[in-house]
Amino acid sequence: MEYQEELKNLRKEIDDIDQTILQLLNKRALLAKQVGEIKKKNNLPIFVPSREKEIFERLEKLNTGPLSNDVIKHIFREIISACRSVEENIKVAYLGPKATFTHQASLKYFGSAVDHIPVSTIKDVFEEIAKKKVNYGVVPVENTIEGVVNYTLDMFLDYDLKIIGEVILEISLHLMSINPNINEIQRIYSHKFAIAECRDWLQKNMPNAQIIEVESTAKAAEMARDDYEAAAIASESAAIVYGLHILERKIDKHLYNYTRFLIIGNEIPQPTGKDKTTFIFSVKNEVGALYKALEPFYKNQINMTKIESRPSKKEAWDYIFFTDIEGHIHEEKVSKTLEELKSSVPFFKILGSYPKAQDV
Numbered sequence: 001m002e003y004q005e006e007l008k009n010l011r012k013e014i015d016d017i018d019q020t021i022l023q024l025l026n027k028r029a030l031l032a033k034q035v036g037e038i039k040k041k042n043n044l045p046i047f048v049p050s051r052e053k054e055i056f057e058r059l060e061k062l063n064t065g066p067l068s069n070d071v072i073k074h075i076f077r078e079i080i081s082a083c084r085s086v087e088e089n090i091k092v093a094y095l096g097p098k099a100t101f102t103h104q105a106s107l108k109y110f111g112s113a114v115d116h117i118p119v120s121t122i123k124d125v126f127e128e129i130a131k132k133k134v135n136y137g138v139v140p141v142e143n144t145i146e147g148v149v150n151y152t153l154d155m156f157l158d159y160d161l162k163i164i165g166e167v168i169l170e171i172s173l174h175l176m177s178i179n180p181n182i183n184e185i186q187r188i189y190s191h192k193f194a195i196a197e198c199r200d201w202l203q204k205n206m207p208n209a210q211i212i213e214v215e216s217t218a219k220a221a222e223m224a225r226d227d228y229e230a231a232a233i234a235s236e237s238a239a240i241v242y243g244l245h246i247l248e249r250k251i252d253k254h255l256y257n258y259t260r261f262l263i264i265g266n267e268i269p270q271p272t273g274k275d276k277t278t279f280i281f282s283v284k285n286e287v288g289a290l291y292k293a294l295e296p297f298y299k300n301q302i303n304m305t306k307i308e309s310r311p312s313k314k315e316a317w318d319y320i321f322f323t324d325i326e327g328h329i330h331e332e333k334v335s336k337t338l339e340e341l342k343s344s345v346p347f348f349k350i351l352g353s354y355p356k357a358q359d360v
């Protein structure tokens with residue numbers, strides 16, 4: 001009986017704390033609203049990734065536990081997302097349908113208090129932003145197993161939009177079905193990347209199943225919901241959204257299966273000290289042209305983290321180089337080096353300077 005009294009007292013203390021948290025959350029939201037009014041008057045963007053990053057880093061330093069930094073980040077992502085939504089209703093288009101990995105990336109980046117709008121193609125994501133129907137967009141750009149999503153890179157040649165951020169997700173692919181018996185599965189639906197990532201497991205464990213490619217892992221889950229003899233390879237959240245049983249977990253069997261997504265918008269975010277700049281350029285078709293173009297980066301000690309070539313689609317055998325470097329365009333060293341490159345090549349364009357993804 002004594003413990004009941006103790007429980008009652010502890011719960012009373014929790015109730016009091018919840019009340020204080022509730023009052024403070026609303027107080028925080030009202031302050032954000034005032035910040036939002038100043039930003040609107042001065043024509044500044046409502047979403048400020050550099051400020052959000054500063055908040056997460058500060059809290060990480062202040063945190064003494066027992067809650068982990070990951071948990072704190074998760075909670076504050078939602079608090080900031082909710083406060084932002086009091087300032088403005090932000091709309092984000094992502095490569096749908098609901099429960100794709102891109103949807104998860106969008107939730108991870110913006111939190112749940114924005115309008116996450118599914119669209120059918122990567123091109124539609126760019127189109128919605130260009131037409132100002134949404135503020136931002138989320139698209140996949142590369143996977144550690146399957147490589148670059150060329151289609152996303154090509155879109156930057158057709159649209160004058162900026163990369164404002166990136167987010168990295170660990171990919172775990174599961175086999176799922178409305179049918180709890182794996183032995184009755186005749187067909188398996190999934191996206192071509194997911195099928196390739198699970199090929200070893202499929203050959204070994206389900207060699208007779210028919211493999212059917214569809215547009216996304218989420219679409220696969222939706223189709224499996226309506227076909228009792230079928231399974232889908234998709235994410236945990238797709239299993240939840242479409243009400244499927246997970247028959248086998250993590251069939252991709254890759255230790256490092258990550259996908260990087262780009263957040264697309266119109267502005268260049270402020271520097272945070274841990275940024276990345278992405279640009280594209282072409283070179284003349286002559287000996288040493290690429291070597292000469294890249295020399296300023298070596299000379300000025302700027303770390304180039306990626307370079308990817310794609311056909312320009314203007315002339316046969318003419319290429320555009322998609323390049324990532326460390327640093328922000330507002331840093332003098334970076335802007336000077338890029339000026340140097342710009343003056344020596346036939347084509348150059350900045351795609352964005354944005355905070356590096358924190359995890360991984």
Ligand SMILES: O=C(O)C(=O)C[C@]1(C(=O)O)C=C[C@@H](O)C=C1
Nearest residue numbers: 032035046047048051080083084
């Ligand atoms: O500091 C701001 O600019 C705010 O609008 C407040 C706030 C927050 O909730 O802390 C909300 C949205 C911004 O992206 C950054 C931070």
